[in-house]
Amino acid sequence: MPTLATHKPQANNRREIVLEIAAGFFVRKGFNGTSIRDIAKEAGMLPGSLYYHFPSKEALLVAVFEEGVQRISAAAEAALAACQGNAWERLQAACEAHLVTLLEGSDFASVIVRVLPQDVPGAAEELISLRNDYEKTFIALVDALPLPAGTDRSLFRLMLIGALNHVPLWYRPGRETPSNLARQIVANLRFAQDNTKTEGKRT
Amino acid sequence: MPTLATHKPQANNRREIVLEIAAGFFVRKGFNGTSIRDIAKEAGMLPGSLYYHFPSKEALLVAVFEEGVQRISAAAEAALAACQGNAWERLQAACEAHLVTLLEGSDFASVIVRVLPQDVPGAAEELISLRNDYEKTFIALVDALPLPAGTDRSLFRLMLIGALNHVPLWYRPGRETPSNLARQIVANLRFAQDNTKTEGKRT
DNA sequence: ACTATAACCAAACAATCGTTTGCTTTTATG
DNA sequence: CATAAAAGCAAACGATTGTTTGGTTATAGT
Helix, strand or coil, X not given: CCCCCCCCCCCCHHHHHHHHHHHHHHHHHCCXXXXXXXXXXXXXXXXXXXXXXXXXXXXXXXXXXXXXXXXXXXXXXXXXXXXXXXXXXXXXXXXXXXXXXXXXXXXXXXXXXXXXXXXXXHHHHHHHHHHHHHHHHHHHHHHCCCCCCCCCHHHHHHHHHHHHHHHHHCCCCCCCCHHHHHHHHHHHHHHHHHCCCCCCCCC | CCCCCCCCCCCCHHHHHHHHHHHHHHHHHCCCCCCHHHHHHHHCCCHHHHHHHCXXXXXXXXXXXXXXXXXXXXXXXXHHHCCCCCHHHHHHHHHHHHHHHHHHCCHHHHHHHHXXXXXXXXXXXXHXXXXXXXXXXXXXXXXXXXXXXXXXXXXXXXXXXXXXHHHHHCCCCCCCCHHHXXXXXXXXXXXXXXXXXXXXXXX
């Protein structure tokens, strides 16, 4: 069979620009607080033109979300690849990468924390699935910790993620660095577990 | 002086019903995801009728927010009044009340966690102020803790609040009780601080 | 040069949004 | 009963929403 329609006139230049602008709006205004016209206007395009790149507003959010998960995952895995320490040090490295990406990285990662799946009914399950994929890394990291028997590792992980993802709500640049904050957060959870007497917090 | 216009035909029955319905929508759909018509419909009223009770949608949200702060504050202070223990036990009591109110109390308190001030531009400062009033309680509780010198108590408190307010995003009734979760969350932060060697996490 | 696709414009669509206005019903008090 | 305020209805206002449709320009391969 001959080469049928092997054209490729150009790359999607504007598509990535639109994604970046959309990420900014979604982070600052939320999903329902952002209009297609907001994004199009900042991109120097007309509202309808966005529908060449994305079939719907929800699909645009999903694309931003996917990019965010990919970026923060890449940051965490890169940090882990460069860390040869023990389980606590590896967890700390991942948390540093996580927080640095949230606070100083692009807006893509922040969308993951800002936009709730229930805000996007048509794609809620997909967003949850994407987030779960990323958090699997933390499940493994927490599982590797030398925690006292009886410790609820699931709760421990959710505590940590809750504390980390809460930082963007109060963080102000100039005081502590994101890395320092992550280190302190992990440290505050670390020593607590070292001398616990396994006294029954569960039966 | 004679009694001039001392009428009071009735109390604001419907007003509180509207508030409760609004709280439910704000929690589940967010502020921008909730329409006046949604609330009015569930209240069995017409959209315009809400404007007799509240001058605007934002004012309605503020009213819900205020009620939420009052309820969760009352729960925390009641728990503290009934607790004669040490600083850690008092913190635990407040956290239990906080989490129980968030997970099992009315929707009013959940609105505080769900709706971000930036979603309501015209009342953002007021919402922040209301939240800060409540969190002052936790500032005092954390200040009273016997933490090792050099510990950033502000970060410690923000970690705790972050972990607590994150629970509604993953909590599923039937497993652990809210009280149990709060106790474990505090416990996970407690022992960490007991044997810290004051090794410089800050200079 | 011809053609097919990419990329976007221009303009509108129906639906929904928060809100306003004028009128009616209800309710408690004198 | 009379009255005045409370509470709500009915209906619309202009603005904004996500989206569609058809036409236009740009670009690259044959």
